[in-house]
Amino acid sequence: YQVTKGQILLDGEDVLAMSVDERSRKGLFLAMQYPSEIVGVTNSDFIKTAMEARLPEGEHISLFKFIRTLDKATSELKMREDLPHRYVNEGFSGGEKKRNEILQMKMLQPKIAILDEIDSGLDVDALRIVGENINAMKSENFGALIITHYERFVDYINKCIELSEKRLHTSFEAISKLGRIMSVAITHQYLKAKIEELYLAFEYKQKKQEENKR
Numbered sequence: 612y613q614v615t616k617g618q619i620l621l622d623g624e625d626v627l628a629m630s631v632d633e634r635s636r637k638g639l640f641l642a643m644q645y646p647s648e649i650v651g652v653t654n655s656d657f658i659k660t661a662m663e664a665r666l667p668e669g670e671h672i673s674l675f676k677f678i679r680t681l682d683k684a685t686s687e688l689k690m691r692e693d694l695p696h697r698y699v700n701e702g703f704s705g706g707e708k709k710r711n712e713i714l715q716m717k718m719l720q721p722k723i724a725i726l727d728e729i730d731s732g733l734d735v736d737a738l739r740i741v742g743e744n745i746n747a748m749k750s751e752n753f754g755a756l757i758i759t760h761y762e763r764f765v766d767y768i769n770k771c772i773e774l775s776e777k778r779l780h781t782s783f784e785a786i787s788k789l790g791r792i793m794s795v796a797i798t799h800q801y802l803k804a805k806i807e808e809l810y811l812a813f814e815y816k817q818k819k820q821e822e823n824k825r
Contacts, residue, residue: 638722705732742767
């Protein structure tokens with residue numbers, strides 16, 4: 612994409628003028644819809660390197676503290692214990708890849724996270740686990756933009772406020788008639804609004820139309 616007009620500001624700085632690594636160091640995080648496999652690089656090495664890249668030059672993370680934090684995050688996401696030794700996303704199921712994205716987010720502690728269809732490929736239990744872990748990160752120093760197609764996922768994210776046609780709505784039903792694919796967000800001080808979820812309803816509208824036909 613080419614931005615032809617306007618700015619994207621984070622803490623008063625123009626994100627568009629930054630390189631990808633600079634954006635990461637400033638606190639941005641992107642969870643991909645289709646995460647890539649990185650053969651030959653273990654999860655633990657990948658995450659530790661990413662965390663240390665955000666530190667001032669010459670500083671390092673305590674190995675003991677890193678292992679303890681990684682083990683805790685892995686347990687909270689109900690992931691396999693051998694995860695740190697596996698190559699990034701290699702041989703992972705769709706659900707494992709999505710949980711691995713959330714694991715990276717939990718470890719990196721960004722200011723703003725963009726989660727692109729993070730719920731796709733998740734079964735009911737995994738959907739709940741991912742939702743709970745996102746909720747657990749909510750604070751004045753963190754916010755996430757979540758893009759989803761599933762109404763069910765929103766049930767696991769506390770407090771819904773939908774965004775449609777540049778307007779905010781306080782209930783899911785308020786935008787059910789728009790018939791658009793959904794966008795969800797959790798935000799905080801950095802977005803300067805207490806929006807914790809944006810949701811555009813497509814499936815919900817279809818469901819209501821079917822019910823009205825009966």
